[in-house]
Amino acid sequence: MSATRVSPRTLPLLSPGRVALFLQGGGGPHRGGVGPRFRSLTSPPLSCSSSSPGRALSSLSTTRRGLPKEKMSENGMMSRAKVLTIDTMNPTVKKVEYAVRGPIVQRAVELERELSEGMKKPFAEVIKANIGDAHAMGQQPITFFRQVLALCSYPELLSDSTFPEDAKSRACRILNSCGGNSMGAYSASQGIESVRQDVARYIERRDGGVPCDPDNIYLTTGASDGIVTMLKLLVCGEGAMRAGVMISIPQYPLYSAALAELSAVQINYYLNEEKCWSLDISELQRALDEARLYCNPRALCIINPGNPTGQVQSRECIEDVIRFAAKERLFLMADEVYQDNVYAEGCQFHSFKKVLFEMGPEYSETVELASFHSTSKCYMGECGFRGGYMEIINMDDDVKAQLTKLLSVRLCPPVPGQALMDLVVNPPQPGEPSYEHFIKERTATLSALAEKAKLTEQVLNTVEGIRCNPVQGAMYSFPCITIPERAIQEAKELGQQPDMFYCMKMLEETGICLVPGSGFGQKEGTYHFRMTILPPKDKLKILLNNVKAFHQSFTQQYS
Amino acid sequence: MKSTRGSSSDDASVAWSPRHGLQLKGVKKPFTEVIKANIGDAHAMGQRPVTFFRQVLALCSYPELLEDNKFPEDAKKRARRILDACGGHSIGAYSASQGIECIRQDVARYIEKRDGGIPSNPDNIYLSTGASDAIVTILKLLVCGEGRDRTGVMISIPQYPLYSAALADLGAVQISYYLDEDNCWSLNLAELGRALNEAKQRCKPRVLCIINPGNPTGQVQSRQCIEDVIRFAKEEHLFLMADEVYQDNVYAEGCKFHSFKKVLFEMGPEYSSTVEMASFHSTSKCYMGECGFRGGYMEVINMDPEVKAQLTKLVSVRLCPPVPGQALLDLVVNPPQPDEPSYTSFMKERTAVLAALAEKARLTEEIFNTVPGITCNPVQGAMYTFPRITLPQKAIDKAKADGVVPDMFYCMKLLEEEGICLVPGSGFGQREGTFHFRMTILPPTEKLKVVLQKIRDFHSRFTSEFS
Helix, strand or coil: CCHHHHCCCCCCCCCHHHHHHHHHCCCCCCCCCCCCCCCCCCCCCCCCCCCCCCCHHHHHHHHHCCCCCEEECCCCCEEECCCCCCCCCCHHHHHCCCHHHCHHHHHHHHHHHHHHCCCCCCCCCCEECCCCCCHHHCCCCCHHHHHHHHHHHCHHHHHCCCCCHHHHHHHHHHHHCCHHHCCCCCCCCCCCHHHHHHHHHHHHHHCCCCCCCHHHEEEEEHHHHHHHHHHHHHCCCCHHHCEEEEEEECCCCHHHHHHHHCCCEEEEEECEHHHCCECCHHHHHHHHHHHCCCCEEEEEEEECCCCCCCCCCCHHHHHHHHHHHHHHCCEEEEECCCCCCECCCCCCCCCHHHHHHHCCHHHHCCCCEEEEEECCCCCCCCHHHCEEEEEEECCCHHHHHHHHHHHHCCCCCCHHHHHHHHHHHCCCCCCCCCHHHHHHHHHHHHHHHHHHHHHHHHHHCCCCCEECCCCCECCEECCEECCCHHHHHHHHHCCCCHHHHHHHHHHHHHCEECEEHHHCCCCCCCEEEEEECCCCHHHHHHHHHHHHHHHHHHHHHCC | CCCCCCCCCHHHHHHHHHHHHHHHHCCCCCCCCCEECCCCCCHHHCCCCCHHHHHHHHHHHCHHHHHCCCCCHHHHHHHHHHHHCCHHHCCCCCCCCCCCHHHHHHHHHHHHHHCCCCCCCHHHEEEEEHHHHHHHHHHHHHCCCCHHHCEEEEEEECCCCHHHHHHHHHCCEEEEEECEHHHCCECCHHHHHHHHHHHCCCCEEEEEEEECCCCCCCCCCCHHHHHHHHHHHHHCCCEEEEECCCCCCECCCCCCCCCHHHHHHHCCHHHHCCCCEEEEEECCCCCCCCHHHCEEEEEEECCCHHHHHHHHHHHHCCCCCCHHHHHHHHHHHCCCCCCCCCHHHHHHHHHHHHHHHHHHHHHHHHHHCCCCCEECCCCCECCEECCEECCCHHHHHHHHHHCCCHHHHHHHHHHHHHCEECEEHHHCCCCCCCCEEEEECCCCHHHHHHHHHHHHHHHHHHHHHCC
């Protein structure tokens, strides 16, 4: 029985008594962190009593003891094995997988190199539709944002009359809150205070006035950094007490990668593809009940709008999730980086924070929540700056202090990314000289995305053997593909996942780089791929037609 | 509370609260401003950024400026080259997880030039989010085993607390070796041997970390000493981590920066083809001091190809280091050349910063050593002084009664009375019974003089108060 579950409801999930444990939980199992009352179900008995119970992999370590192994080198001389080899490296790192930048992307980079070296290919260029990288796909940055960043980088430009006044006043405000008025100074580890205040005001506006405390805002190095940090705080326990984290399947593989690295237990709940990838509470319950037999479920991760699946959660569904989290005492992690990317009619983005507070104090004062946002998506697509923030709600004060301390080790998030985050949450206002142009650029990007979302769904659904849900939001489509039995057999013989085999073949024949569904997880026996909708419309049309042609010829070839 | 970091977390928050008190409550303090001498944050201390670097960054941020004739041609050329290497010609695109390829090439060429022609392979260069990110990543790869098989990592005492924090976070075993304060914080092979042998009883030592020039101790390692360390690492089968972020910060006469890579290769293939090493550098220190951009790189040597593949995979999860920081790093490793228009002003700025630092290093040592009860080694390099302070027994007792370590008690009192924020030596580790503090030498010379004078006065006052 979990210590967490028997504790009174009023106690936050993250309580101070366990903090020492969490912070040792960084790289996995840890010495001293685990009391003897925890029985490890995964590790063999250890002879060394000085150590805490370890994980299953600790059995490997006996082979590592003693002298370094000698081995023969090619010239016949005896040479020592390396200190760091695949057998003697951190085993949790080996378990990490990240398909969005996996083997298929490595091959795409090779193909680009081969093309540039003049090698003949059945295509003229490689199209990397594997990742939501808006600028790489030709999207232009927002003029105002980049003007302010240029001013912050080189403040001599403040005397340049070609820059609009509102850009200058934003730049001055940012520089004034930097040490020595320079973006080159470290900021506070939690982020620049005035930026956190702007983020708080943005959240209040977004959520119809639900209050937001800047002390609950932590600026981060992209959303990924915030997500990994929160997971790190939550992971503890050994064996059947190990922290379990519920993630959707399909999921964004940052989650599975982070959980592998932290040796947390991944609890899969499946989205309902038949109902436009919606989230089903009975499925959450099934996954949770099964997981309780082998771990201690402590967190529930939601991506809304969905990545890779593009669904937008209804308000009612969010309420259900919050009730579920309250009932089951789960820490909620709401990945809301696509909050501006909602295209389908009748769909609207509802933040977990807002819904939580509208459900009344019974929920808003108890449910622990972290919500994540970033500068990389929406209409700005500024991935390279690694800007982001998280807002934490109802976090225990002692844990918050530990969080602040943990972040301070890495000094601070990149300041240009913080500056950019400030502009995103505090863009030009009506009456300011840059307002109209800003709105024009923003609207153009978002309406083009909406159109491309529609186009993608339409074209893919004309292909026999491809079934595509509406892309209600985010930046991807995740269609289901029928792969002929013979292709599945051939993939298996090659030791590949069938959809990896399919995507690799598509890459070699058409230059289109997609990510196979297996990299995100999918129901057994179903196959998918993730494709971003970001390419410019004309290019996207060609791309979709090439996917169509490829699918037809692939199906024919293996039928 | 395992993961602590003396320089940024606890002490900085201490410095902030008096400042807020002054602003919000108007509480009278015996000082008018808080001087945060706790961290090596050059720009916060008033150092100006290098003009050329910031011109290029402005051009990269807002490429419309490429049409502007106010910018020198070499700045535009660099900006175009960086933008051409970015997806969609935008620093807003993700880069490869290992870093932008042409920047890795520039880094490799920089290393070759620095090391007198010893080859560097761009495939061995990984750009990072400041040096801290890379250091934690390499440690993460190296940690495994349980109980007596758990990875042990040798770090100097005093150390930069990133190391102890990362080891605590990863659950690795910290193996402390003490630097020799009486010999200008030099590294002693016998002490390395002692620390290693003792540690073998409780863990599996696999890694040796060196910070050169030293943080917080400011020593610059001799070539001979580096050779000895490399021999030691080879004999004892240790992975070497060389934290060389202060490589341009060498002030003392007769001292010179020698990179571990260069010495390793000059020792011949017996060493250069076997000893595994990672070396770290960053945009945050040296003459540029661009901490906020979080730029950095590491070079890995003799790393097993399978492990390298795992490393590449691991860094891909975080997508990429911040691209503005990568761009800045490119400028650091590829600054204006003698035939380019910005060369003269670049050299002038660079030399001015480094000369001022050398002057402040000397000044700091000189003044501290006039204070009875403070002894200070020469600040040969880096950005800090780590003087030893004698604390009266009564002060030590009072601290203990208050439940704080004596040098924390001292630093806290200094902060309350003079508004100067230092980091107590206990945050870095020190020999039992000795007390120190770390102070950066970065404040402008005039301000530094005031700071030193105030500490001097405070120390005498403190000593007489508790005698």
